[in-house]
Amino acid sequence: MLEIKNLHVKLEEENKQILKGVDLTVEPGKVHAIMGPNGSGKSTLSYVLAGRGGYEVTEGSVTLDGVDLLDMEPEARAAAGLFLAFQYPVEIPGVGNMTFLRTAVNAQRKARGEEEISAADFLKLVRERAKALKIDADMLKRPVNVGFSGGEKKRNEILQMAMLEPKMCILDETDSGLDVDAMKLVADGVNALRSEGRGFLVITHYQRLLDHIKPDVVHIMAAGRIIKTGGPELALEVETNGYADILNEVA
Numbered sequence: 387m388l389e390i391k392n393l394h395v396k397l398e399e400e401n402k403q404i405l406k407g408v409d410l411t412v413e414p415g416k417v418h419a420i421m422g423p424n425g426s427g428k429s430t431l432s433y434v435l436a437g438r439g440g441y442e443v444t445e446g447s448v449t450l451d452g453v454d455l456l457d458m459e460p461e462a463r464a465a466a467g468l469f470l471a472f473q474y475p476v477e478i479p480g481v482g483n484m485t486f487l488r489t490a491v492n493a494q495r496k497a498r499g500e501e502e503i504s505a506a507d508f509l510k511l512v513r514e515r516a517k518a519l520k521i522d523a524d525m526l527k528r529p530v531n532v533g534f535s536g537g538e539k540k541r542n543e544i545l546q547m548a549m550l551e552p553k554m555c556i557l558d559e560t561d562s563g564l565d566v567d568a569m570k571l572v573a574d575g576v577n578a579l580r581s582e583g584r585g586f587l588v589i590t591h592y593q594r595l596l597d598h599i600k601p602d603v604v605h606i607m608a609a610g611r612i613i614k615t616g617g618p619e620l621a622l623e624v625e626t627n628g629y630a631d632i633l634n635e636v637a
């Protein structure tokens with residue numbers, strides 16, 4: 387479904403190569419985790435997939451269900467079913483959370499050639515999904531992420547994801563800054579969305595999250611490349627030994 391081949395990315399502003407040949411395929415229904423030291427290019431990969439500016443793809447390709455993603459505007463990528471939960475969720479002053487969600491849901495429906503969701507159906511759905519994430523009615527009325535705590539922002543990202551029902555979900559360190567209870571809520575939110583047709587790319591520093599979201603495949607990224615791929619045991623190895631052993635082994 388998501389197929390990344392030999393992806394090379396540099397910064398537009400500086401002549402700095404960040405991704406140096408990433409190969410990764412996420413099959414439908416699978417959860418792939420990416421771990422790796424700080425600065426290895428994990429966030430850059432997620433930004434490039436989502437279509438954020440400032441990066442130049444110098445080599446390689448990315449397709450979603452066989453369609454070239456790199457050619458598309460960010461909106462078109464979202465309409466095609468890609469969703470990115472940010473490491474640092476943005477605040478959108480002046481735009482109510484509920485309005486934002488409904489606009490996003492309807493934009494996606496439109497792109498898929500479906501009818502708009504009725505106000506009543508939307509309200510029912512958003513309340514139900516917000517409740518599961520312990521997001522209260524007050525937070526739904528406030529401007530998107532403005533004044534939300536770190537944990538509330540991350541849960542709000544998962545609410546967006548739950549409402550949009552994307553095909554391919556990318557979570558960039560959604561667990562960072564969360565206490566144990568909030569992490570469990572986020573993990574439950576993700577697990578509730580796991581389904582046969584949906585793929586996940588979960589970027590995380592810690593094995594902890596992967597206790598709750600059981601990955602099918604774990605990749606280790608370092609210096610702009612995926613240097614090792616394995617099963618869930620690879621995350622446990624990192625938790626116990628850090629990255630040094632793996633980096634040495636590969637070097």
Ligand code: ADP
Nearest residue numbers: 397404422423424425426427428429430431440
């Ligand atoms: P990770 O998410 O794995 O911690 P990042 O993708 O955030 O890594 O960063 C990878 C490398 O690219 C780091 O060395 C970082 O400093 C650099 N980098 C990323 N974005 C920029 C930028 N806009 N300007 C300068 N350096 C950047």
Ligand code: MG
Nearest residue numbers: 423424425429
């Ligand atoms: Mg980082």
Ligand code: MG
Nearest residue numbers: 428429473559
């Ligand atoms: Mg990062």
